[in-house]
Amino acid sequence: MDTSMTSSDGAIFSMDCDRRCSYSVVVADHVLECTASPLHRLLRGRRALAVTTPTVHAFYRQALDDFCRWGDIDLLVLDVSEETKTLATAERICQRALALGLDRRAMLVSIGGGVCSDLCSVAASLIRRGIGCIRVPTTLIGQIDAALGVKGGVNFEGRKSYLGCFTAPALVVLDPTFLRTLQRCDFQRGLAEIIKIGLVRDEGLFELVESAWREFIDTRGRTPTSRLIIERAALRMLEELQGNPFEDKTYERLVDAGHTFSPRIEAASGFSIHHGEAVAIDLCLSATIAAEAGLMSWNARDRVVNLIDAIGLPAFTPVANAALCAAALTEAARHRGGHTDLVLPRRIGEAVFVKSECDLQPHVVPAAIERLEVDASARYVAAGSGAAARA
Amino acid sequence: MDTSMTSSDGAIFSMDCDRRCSYSVVVADHVLECTASPLHRLLRGRRALAVTTPTVHAFYRQALDDFCRWGDIDLLVLDVSEETKTLATAERICQRALALGLDRRAMLVSIGGGVCSDLCSVAASLIRRGIGCIRVPTTLIGQIDAALGVKGGVNFEGRKSYLGCFTAPALVVLDPTFLRTLQRCDFQRGLAEIIKIGLVRDEGLFELVESAWREFIDTRGRTPTSRLIIERAALRMLEELQGNPFEDKTYERLVDAGHTFSPRIEAASGFSIHHGEAVAIDLCLSATIAAEAGLMSWNARDRVVNLIDAIGLPAFTPVANAALCAAALTEAARHRGGHTDLVLPRRIGEAVFVKSECDLQPHVVPAAIERLEVDASARYVAAGSGAAARA
Numbered sequence: 001m002d003t004s005m006t007s008s009d010g011a012i013f014s015m016d017c018d019r020r021c022s023y024s025v026v027v028a029d030h031v032l033e034c035t036a037s038p039l040h041r042l043l044r045g046r047r048a049l050a051v052t053t054p055t056v057h058a059f060y061r062q063a064l065d066d067f068c069r070w071g072d073i074d075l076l077v078l079d080v081s082e083e084t085k086t087l088a089t090a091e092r093i094c095q096r097a098l099a100l101g102l103d104r105r106a107m108l109v110s111i112g113g114g115v116c117s118d119l120c121s122v123a124a125s126l127i128r129r130g131i132g133c134i135r136v137p138t139t140l141i142g143q144i145d146a147a148l149g150v151k152g153g154v155n156f157e158g159r160k161s162y163l164g165c166f167t168a169p170a171l172v173v174l175d176p177t178f179l180r181t182l183q184r185c186d187f188q189r190g191l192a193e194i195i196k197i198g199l200v201r202d203e204g205l206f207e208l209v210e211s212a213w214r215e216f217i218d219t220r221g222r223t224p225t226s227r228l229i230i231e232r233a234a235l236r237m238l239e240e241l242q243g244n245p246f247e248d249k250t251y252e253r254l255v256d257a258g259h260t261f262s263p264r265i266e267a268a269s270g271f272s273i274h275h276g277e278a279v280a281i282d283l284c285l286s287a288t289i290a291a292e293a294g295l296m297s298w299n300a301r302d303r304v305v306n307l308i309d310a311i312g313l314p315a316f317t318p319v320a321n322a323a324l325c326a327a328a329l330t331e332a333a334r335h336r337g338g339h340t341d342l343v344l345p346r347r348i349g350e351a352v353f354v355k356s357e358c359d360l361q362p363h364v365v366p367a368a369i370e371r372l373e374v375d376a377s378a379r380y381v382a383a384g385s386g387a388a389a390r391a
Numbered sequence: 392m393d394t395s396m397t398s399s400d401g402a403i404f405s406m407d408c409d410r411r412c413s414y415s416v417v418v419a420d421h422v423l424e425c426t427a428s429p430l431h432r433l434l435r436g437r438r439a440l441a442v443t444t445p446t447v448h449a450f451y452r453q454a455l456d457d458f459c460r461w462g463d464i465d466l467l468v469l470d471v472s473e474e475t476k477t478l479a480t481a482e483r484i485c486q487r488a489l490a491l492g493l494d495r496r497a498m499l500v501s502i503g504g505g506v507c508s509d510l511c512s513v514a515a516s517l518i519r520r521g522i523g524c525i526r527v528p529t530t531l532i533g534q535i536d537a538a539l540g541v542k543g544g545v546n547f548e549g550r551k552s553y554l555g556c557f558t559a560p561a562l563v564v565l566d567p568t569f570l571r572t573l574q575r576c577d578f579q580r581g582l583a584e585i586i587k588i589g590l591v592r593d594e595g596l597f598e599l600v601e602s603a604w605r606e607f608i609d610t611r612g613r614t615p616t617s618r619l620i621i622e623r624a625a626l627r628m629l630e631e632l633q634g635n636p637f638e639d640k641t642y643e644r645l646v647d648a649g650h651t652f653s654p655r656i657e658a659a660s661g662f663s664i665h666h667g668e669a670v671a672i673d674l675c676l677s678a679t680i681a682a683e684a685g686l687m688s689w690n691a692r693d694r695v696v697n698l699i700d701a702i703g704l705p706a707f708t709p710v711a712n713a714a715l716c717a718a719a720l721t722e723a724a725r726h727r728g729g730h731t732d733l734v735l736p737r738r739i740g741e742a743v744f745v746k747s748e749c750d751l752q753p754h755v756v757p758a759a760i761e762r763l764e765v766d767a768s769a770r771y772v773a774a775g776s777g778a779a780a781r782a
Contacts, residue, residue: 010417010418010419010428010429011415011416011417011429012416012417012418012565012622012625012626012629013415013416013625013626013629013633014413014414014415014416015413015414015415015416015541015559015629015632015633015636016413016633017412017413017414017541017559017636017637018409018410018411018412018413019409019410019412019637019639020409021408021409021410022405022406022407022408023405023406023408024402024404024405024406025402025403025404025405025406026401026402026403027401027403028401037401038401038402087478087482091478091547094547094553094554095548098547098548098550098553101725103724103725103726103728103729104725104726104727104728105728105729125556126554126555126556127553127554128553128554128555128726129542129543129544129552129554129555129556129557129638130556130557150406150408151520152520153520156482156485156489157486157489159489161520162485162489162518162519163485163517163518163519163520164517164519164520165516165517165520165521165556166520166521168406168408174403231403234403234404235403235404238403238404238406241406242404242406242407245406245408246408246410248410333494334492334494334495335494335495335519336495337494337495337496338494338496
């Protein structure tokens, strides 16, 4: 009797476990009400747990109730924030799923902003080792960024999205009519991510924002140009994600622009600085570093900072000091397989990767911080004199 | 200007996110000591956190210390059990990973039984949205079952492995020398899973166990026949998993034999009935149901029950009453996409799926329970008289 099945290197088996999947991103107005929507088509014959936030619930109670009554759908209203974006909150979703006896074909439906969809994605990836998750982002930042990819995450021990998953959603529905009830600040924050993708990838989109941001905010995304901005930003984001959705092919990701310093800034501020604001600060830092390093013209750098400032986003915070920036670069390298891969713009619409801190001269980051600090003081004084002149 | 990018159905993008991966299952004696092993090759140049149990640590302290010193490896000794196989315990692993500053290339190394590898798999899948996990199962049940596939899981609100992940390990190392320090009961429990795979898939393996189980247990797996049993059981398991590792192609899984009633039995006993014992009881139930339903001969059914009894595994527990079995069948359908998919043997080495409870006549399950209860009493009496005779 042959007493061994092993090959010379001891391997008895090589397990192939390729996992194929794809998902659609659709645009649909008034999606909760429209029972012919792709959302309703996917949910027909399935049980579901919809998770939403108190804000969304207050504005869309009737539509949510009708949606739940239309199908075999329960509703969980969760008060979520960066502070409660934790495994414990994800567990609350799991508890409800268990109490409802959801089967493996059942789905979670996240109807809310980025925090809500992050939590739902993590919960869905855990429940019965993974049930489907549909994302209906109700914020601008959700529609053009947070809800588009395969990531879910929760904060852990003060570290932003340290735990999470790469799990493809079952469907993503972008419904611009949700944006009508957003506050001005939500539009500003969303614009930070739109500026990001324009800056590193699409000059035309950046110019569109430069020319139409006021119309975009004032009409809450209702005009044709505003919708074009949303769809174009979402599309550019999706194109960037495609090809490396699980971040296992390369750590060079253009969409990481604005996301090297910002996680630390958010955490160091105790999350009083919102994600979109931190991204805006990070973009100004990156553009100024690029100008200080002679990579991009000061003219282009000024366009970035001026646009962010005009929109009403912060271009600087004292929280982003030299120590924080150094720690962020070290952490980025740890997170990105050993390379810093800082995304720096070369011109509006094009960016490069800085592989290592050593590729930047030591004075560059501190000089950029100082420059932004001086600019911020000047703007503060100008705003003050302006106010004095008007008084 | 074109103001819309949407197609007629509202889809602006279809994201393909195929994920390719494969992993090796290798057999290697004294793997911790052998620095030329596949384990050491994979860990060279990476940081790692090895997680082990107090039992393994007590037996292999020197080898573990040498292994950690060889590389950039930290050790976490975690007292784990079914009661503590929870998200909170997985979080302890995550906390240590965070404290160590593990990067995305770092790996967890689970050196322990099925509970340890389940916890490590869940933790690894969450840390930075997924770092690698190497499994070095030290128990028989781990080497021929728990550690081979892509599943990780934790118990949740009294429900066995309700939360978890499908995440391919980076490598699985079967080191039979670990089995030498196992207790007799660990071999018995492992044999339950070996009998399972033989019963539904490999008559020769079943016969091998019938003829050599005593040698297998007494020598702690050291003889050539014992090693053949381990490798053959592992290989059959891997062959069954291959093709449907994520359980997304079909819910008809032969390896689910012995795993329809057993999760409820374990949970209902407060986990005082071990997984392997519950599987043994489930197999006896399934074989007896098959015989009661006229699917399998009583002779073959008796071989199953007699083998399990001879090995010293339980063939029955009063916990497995009609209500529990009915609830287990309902839950199985919920977990398996609407179909019960109860695996019933047709003969030794071959099994079929019962799609729905309705395909079983109502008397069959209660009759099987009664038969097992009667048999158990008879064995109890026989054992008593035997003891009396010997006295």
